[in-house]
Amino acid sequence: MTPQSGRAPSRRSNVSSFLAMDVLREANRLEQAGRRILHLEVGQPGTPAPALVREVAGRALESERLGYTDALGIPALRERIARHYGEVHGLDISAGRVAVTTGSSGAFILSYLAAFDIGARIALQVPGYPANRNILQALGLVDVPLRLSERARWAPTVALVEAAHRSQNLDGLLVASPANPSGTAIAPGALKALTGFCDGEGIRYIADEIYHGLTYDEPAQTALKFSGQAIVINSFSKYYSMTGWRVGWVVLPEDLVRPFERLAQNLFISVPALSQLAAVAAFDASDELEANRAAYARNRELLARRLPEIGLGRFLPMDGAFYAYVDVGEYCDDSAVLAARLLHEAGVAVTPGADFDPDEGYRYVRLSYAGPAGDIDEALTLIGEWLKANGAVR
Ligand SMILES: Cc1ncc(COP(=O)(O)O)c(C=O)c1O
Numbered sequence: 001m002t003p004q005s006g007r008a009p010s011r012r013s014n015v016s017s018f019l020a021m022d023v024l025r026e027a028n029r030l031e032q033a034g035r036r037i038l039h040l041e042v043g044q045p046g047t048p049a050p051a052l053v054r055e056v057a058g059r060a061l062e063s064e065r066l067g068y069t070d071a072l073g074i075p076a077l078r079e080r081i082a083r084h085y086g087e088v089h090g091l092d093i094s095a096g097r098v099a100v101t102t103g104s105s106g107a108f109i110l111s112y113l114a115a116f117d118i119g120a121r122i123a124l125q126v127p128g129y130p131a132n133r134n135i136l137q138a139l140g141l142v143d144v145p146l147r148l149s150e151r152a153r154w155a156p157t158v159a160l161v162e163a164a165h166r167s168q169n170l171d172g173l174l175v176a177s178p179a180n181p182s183g184t185a186i187a188p189g190a191l192k193a194l195t196g197f198c199d200g201e202g203i204r205y206i207a208d209e210i211y212h213g214l215t216y217d218e219p220a221q222t223a224l225k226f227s228g229q230a231i232v233i234n235s236f237s238k239y240y241s242m243t244g245w246r247v248g249w250v251v252l253p254e255d256l257v258r259p260f261e262r263l264a265q266n267l268f269i270s271v272p273a274l275s276q277l278a279a280v281a282a283f284d285a286s287d288e289l290e291a292n293r294a295a296y297a298r299n300r301e302l303l304a305r306r307l308p309e310i311g312l313g314r315f316l317p318m319d320g321a322f323y324a325y326v327d328v329g330e331y332c333d334d335s336a337v338l339a340a341r342l343l344h345e346a347g348v349a350v351t352p353g354a355d356f357d358p359d360e361g362y363r364y365v366r367l368s369y370a371g372p373a374g375d376i377d378e379a380l381t382l383i384g385e386w387l388k389a390n391g392a393v394r
Pocket of ligand 1: 102106179210237243247248
């Protein structure tokens with residue numbers, strides 16, 4: 001029995017668990033018991049960090065002290081990130097505005113603390129990445145759900161944000177593009193309109209650009225192009241294939257740099273030195289990273305072709321990231337039940353939509369195509385056979 005301290009845990013710790021991680025835990029348990037499981041639930045690359053990154057890390061382990069670094073990151077990485085915006089977007093961003101963080105997750109926490117007071121209201125996409133909502137709640141901020149529609153390609157519009165602002169007096173707006181779980185991206189015109197509206201109304205625009213680099217038709221535009229007030233967050237986790245290295249970054253408006261730095265010093269001291277030194281090399285690993293992207297692009301085509309063949313034809317074109325958000329409403333009342341049965345009976349792990357959308361996610365599952373093509377192909381065959389044999393799950 002757990003000893004009782006006589007005090008309840010904090011109310012702020014009472015955030016929902018991450019269902020994708022629960023599915024992963026169950027899938028791992030089945031694997032340990034000898035079952036073969038195909039993983040379409042995990043939102044991370046199946047590839048390791050680029051060879052160049054691992055080489056630099058190996059050398060740094062031998063030759064560097066690897067102590068604390070500046071709270072905002074090592075100058076070489078801050079400068080390299082700033083240069084990246086020149087190379088990719090033609091923007092002149094000062095390295096002084098760049099802060100290196102422990103994944104983008106660290107950037108979100110510090111950005112919210114630097115920009116908002118307790119009780120501030122931040123609008124965010126629903127469906128959307130569940131940690132966004134939970135981080136806000138844990139920090140005493142109020143999440144204002146922007147209910148998006150599949151018909152509008154899950155894209156937030158100025159009209160939606162304006163309506164939320166009129167009723168809730170927003171302090172911030174968080175937009176991920178390309179988005180998780182939908183894989184859809186907002187068009188440059190819409191991004192310009194949203195940032196323009198927010199700047200005009202004094203709403204802080206926070207851009208989650210963690211899936212930048214992983215687009216398949218049009219390259220993604222950065223919010224930095226349209227706003228000097230936006231907080232723009234990115235990560236080495238996805239395109240750069242470095243989830244476990246826990247390194248990301250944020251480009252801040254000038255006036256938030258020092259507040260952010262004070263918080264970073266006190267809350268984290270610094271980001272792991274080894275990850276920072278290695279991450280500098282990630283920008284020189286384009287050949288390997290573009291090969292990864294080409295593999296995702298092939299997986300995406302495979303999904304787009306095969307999903308309708310197995311009776312799962314209700315999903316939107318996938319602009320970016322590595323997810324398909326599929327409407328399974330004709331097969332079940334609750335996609336969590338469908339996901340559990342697919343895992344146990346077909347040996348395929350998928351993520352139920354309730355993770356991303358507590359109200360309407362019961363109709364959807366998210367499939368990740370970040371893994372090997374052979375696994376995805378086989379998983380689709382197994383799902384198709386299972387659906388044929390079982391029909392609807394009610
Ligand atoms: C939309 C989105 N934002 C942020 C994150 C956090 O990633 P990290 O902390 O590894 O940068 C994720 C991870 O899946 C994500 O999907």
